[in-house]
Amino acid sequence: MVKTKLEQRLIDALEAEASARDIDIVDVELTGATKAPCVRVRLEKADGSALSLDDVCAQNCWVSAVVEDIDPVAGRYTLEVSSPGMARPLRRPRDFARFVGQTAQIGFIQTQGPDGRSRLTGLIQSANEDCVTIAPKDGEPLAVPFEAIKKATLKPSYDFGRAREGK
Structure with a gap:
């Protein structure tokens, strides 16, 4: 799979933190227009099972801290943290x-x-x-x-x- 250097950098940083939390990084995607960029992070449990909405909310703090540390976009951007959903990305x-x-x-x-x-x-x-x-x-x-x-x-x-x- 081809990812941009920035997306791969985010994946690597998030995966380093996720393993200690029993979480798997399904995908990271940078989307949106220049004026409204979005960093989309999809998570699931390390065993492949789905996260509940409460689980996703509980993961949001550390994901936000890792993404902020990298500062992927100059200026404002939206961070979306979610489960992969029905149309699940396949990365690996x-x-x-x-x-x-x-x-x-x-x-x-x-x-x-x-x-x-x-x-x-x-x-x-x-x-x-x-x-x-x-x-x-x-x-x-x-x-x-x-x-x-x-x-x-x-x-x-x-x-x-x-x-x-x-x-």
Whole structure:
């Protein structure tokens, strides 16, 4: 996965603090316009389980202190601390391996994707330290090197029909 130097610096600093708190840094993202920048930090428990809203609030102080120490943006910015949510970012090889059998959407750096694609959606078949194998609906499985991936997220599926039936 390709991260900016600043995003990687934030990830490294946060991960150093998170391990002592039994927390895993899922992702760090710098977003927003120049006049309204945002530092988005997504957390979960080290065992992969979700954090409650109270848990996220309890982590906010130390996350804020680490981010402030790095001072990633000149001037004002918004800090968002949250759980990863349904469209969970996938950043590390172990994230892809954890979600084998689920659908992911991958965005590539420029046109470094297979067949010149800029985006690929498909089932995660396998992952190792170098690449992830994705099976798109429209073709054969493709091995995608992590260094070609700009952004990857789980693509949640909703089955509203079962909810209506009461199942």
